[in-house]
Amino acid sequence: MKKMKRSRAYRLVSLTVVWATLFSCEKDIPTNLGFESYEFSGMDTDGGDWQPILLENAESIEINAPEDASSQSYLNEIAELKTAIQSINSEQERAIEYWTNNSVVRWNEIALELIAKYNLIPGPNEEGGYTLPNPSSPDGPPAFPFAHPPYACRALAYLSVAQFDGLITSWHYKQMYQRSAPYQQDRDISYSYEPNDIPSYPSDGAVLARVSKKVLSAMFPLEKDYLQELEEEHLESLLLSGGNVPSDIDAGVTIGDSISQIALTRAANDGMKNAQAPKAVSDSIKAAAFERFGWQWDNLELPTRPVGLTPLFGRVTMWNVADVESVRPTPPPAFDSEEYLKDVEVLKDHADNMTEEKRRIANFWQDGLGTYTPPGHWNRFANEFIVESKMNPLRSARTMAYLNMAIMDAGISCWDAKYYYHYPRPIQKVAGFKTIAGTPNFPSYTSGHSVFSAAAAEVLAYIFPEKANLVRGWAEEAAISRVYGGIHWSFDATVGTDQGREVAQYTIDVAKADGAD
CATH class of the missing domain: 1.10.606.20 (Vanadium-containing Chloroperoxidase; domain 2)
Structure with missing residues (x-):
C-alpha cells in the first residue's frame, strides 16, 4: 500500500469547543473538532429508499454485484x-x-x-x-x-x-x-x-x-x-x-x-459564472434601482471598486425555491419616512453607547476576510450537533445537504433583494457615521448575515428540535450584530431574518417528504 504524505489537516489545531467557550471568544473558531470515533445512534437501514436531490432514485447509478465472501x-x-x-x-x-x-x-x-x-x-x-x-x-x-x-x-x-x-x-x-x-x-x-x-x-x-x-x-x-x-x-x-x-x-x-x-x-449551468457582472451591467442595475426608488447604493471605498460583489448572484438557480421574486421582501423605508428617521436614531444610539457586550457580539459574528464566512459558521455548529447526536454518515450528509441548500437559497434571495432595491448603507446616508467592522462592497437591504443565519437556524431547528430555541437565538444575535457594528439598518436585520426563515421553509418541506423522518 502507498505510504501517505502528512496531510495539512493534521497541522490544524485540534480542539473540542464547548458552547460556553465558543461564545466567550471574539475570534473565528477553529475548524477541527478533534472528535473521536463514536458508536452511531442509528443505522438508517432504510436509507437507500430516501429521496435524493440530484438523482431520480438510488438506482440511477449502477454498480456491479460484489464477489461472494x-x-x-x-x-x-x-x-x-x-x-x-x-x-x-x-x-x-x-x-x-x-x-x-x-x-x-x-x-x-x-x-x-x-x-x-x-x-x-x-x-x-x-x-x-x-x-x-x-x-x-x-x-x-x-x-x-x-x-x-x-x-x-x-x-x-x-x-x-x-x-x-x-x-x-x-x-x-x-x-x-x-x-x-x-x-x-x-x-x-x-x-x-x-x-x-x-x-x-x-x-x-x-x-x-x-x-x-x-x-x-x-x-x-x-x-x-x-x-x-x-x-x-x-x-x-x-x-x-x-x-x-x-x-x-x-x-x-x-x-x-x-x-x-x-x-x-x-x-x-447554474448561472454562477455570470454572477460577477461587468461594470456596464452593474451600472444598469444601479440605474434601474434609482429610476424605481430614487436612491442607489454607492461604494465608499478608496480606490472605489467599479463593481459591487456578485450583482447577479440573485439570478443563480435555486435548489428548492422556484422563483426568487416570490420570496423578495417588501421595499425598505423611504428616507423621509418615520420608520427610517427612527432607525437613524437607533444606530446613533448604539454608536454613542457602545458596550463591551455589543462589541463582543459584533466581533464574534463578523466572519469577515480570512474566515470561513457566515455560512461556514453555521456549518461549524452543525458539525458540533452531528457529533453530539452521534449521527451516522448518511444522516450527517442529509443534515448538511438541507442546511447548505437552505443557506444558498437564502443567499440568492438576499442578493436579489440587495441589487433590486440597491439601498444605501448607514455610512452613506448618516453624516459623520462610522462603523466598527468595515463596510461590505454591496448594498445594504437585506442583511446577508441575517438571511443566512435565519435560514440555517430553521433547518437546524427542524433536524435538532431540542436545539430550536438555542439556534434561533443565535440567528437573532447574528442579525443584531450587524446593527451593533454599524454596517446595517435595523430593518435590514429584522426583514432579513424573516426572509431567511421563509426561504428555509421550502427546503424543510422537501426534507419532510424525503422518507427519512
Whole structure:
C-alpha cells in the first residue's frame, strides 16, 4: 500500500469547543473538532429508499454485484488486507484516527479550511484598478477563487448535496448485497472504530472521499494536489481500519465519480459564472434601482471598486425555491419616512453607547476576510450537533445537504433583494457615521448575515428540535450584530431574518417528504 504524505489537516489545531467557550471568544473558531470515533445512534437501514436531490432514485447509478465472501478473490483481498494491517506505521495510525468513522464532518472541515484560506478580497493594482479572479487562470494574480459568502455557500451546497446523494446510493446497494465488513468476516482483523452492522459494499467512506475530492477540486482548483493527497490518505485509512477491502472501495469510487459529474454539470449551468457582472451591467442595475426608488447604493471605498460583489448572484438557480421574486421582501423605508428617521436614531444610539457586550457580539459574528464566512459558521455548529447526536454518515450528509441548500437559497434571495432595491448603507446616508467592522462592497437591504443565519437556524431547528430555541437565538444575535457594528439598518436585520426563515421553509418541506423522518 502507498505510504501517505502528512496531510495539512493534521497541522490544524485540534480542539473540542464547548458552547460556553465558543461564545466567550471574539475570534473565528477553529475548524477541527478533534472528535473521536463514536458508536452511531442509528443505522438508517432504510436509507437507500430516501429521496435524493440530484438523482431520480438510488438506482440511477449502477454498480456491479460484489464477489461472494466465500469466493477466492474475496479471500485473497482479506489475506492482503491482513498483511497490510500488520505492517501499519505511526503515520497511517494517525490518519486512521483523524478520519474517524464519520468523514462527512472531516470533509466539511476541510472545505471550511479552504474557504477561509481563499476568503481574501483582491486588492487594487498599481494603477489603482482591480483585476478579478479568473477561473480560466486560477493562478492569477489574483488567485481564484475569492471565497466570499455567496461563493462559500454555493461550494458547501454542492459538496453536501453530492455527498448525500452518493450515500443514499451507497446505502441502497449495501442493503441489497449485505456484504459484511472484513473485521466481521475474519476475527483476526480488528476494527479501528466503533463496530456497527452497516454492510461494507460499497464503501460509504470511498463515496465521500471521491465526491469531496472532485467537488472541492472544481471549487478550489489550486488545491487539486492537496485534495488528491487527502483522498488517497482517506481511502487507505478505510482499508487499514479493517472496515473495507479494495473491491468495497472501488464500488464506492464508482458511485462517487458518477454523482460528482452530475453535481458539477449542474454547477456549470447554474448561472454562477455570470454572477460577477461587468461594470456596464452593474451600472444598469444601479440605474434601474434609482429610476424605481430614487436612491442607489454607492461604494465608499478608496480606490472605489467599479463593481459591487456578485450583482447577479440573485439570478443563480435555486435548489428548492422556484422563483426568487416570490420570496423578495417588501421595499425598505423611504428616507423621509418615520420608520427610517427612527432607525437613524437607533444606530446613533448604539454608536454613542457602545458596550463591551455589543462589541463582543459584533466581533464574534463578523466572519469577515480570512474566515470561513457566515455560512461556514453555521456549518461549524452543525458539525458540533452531528457529533453530539452521534449521527451516522448518511444522516450527517442529509443534515448538511438541507442546511447548505437552505443557506444558498437564502443567499440568492438576499442578493436579489440587495441589487433590486440597491439601498444605501448607514455610512452613506448618516453624516459623520462610522462603523466598527468595515463596510461590505454591496448594498445594504437585506442583511446577508441575517438571511443566512435565519435560514440555517430553521433547518437546524427542524433536524435538532431540542436545539430550536438555542439556534434561533443565535440567528437573532447574528442579525443584531450587524446593527451593533454599524454596517446595517435595523430593518435590514429584522426583514432579513424573516426572509431567511421563509426561504428555509421550502427546503424543510422537501426534507419532510424525503422518507427519512
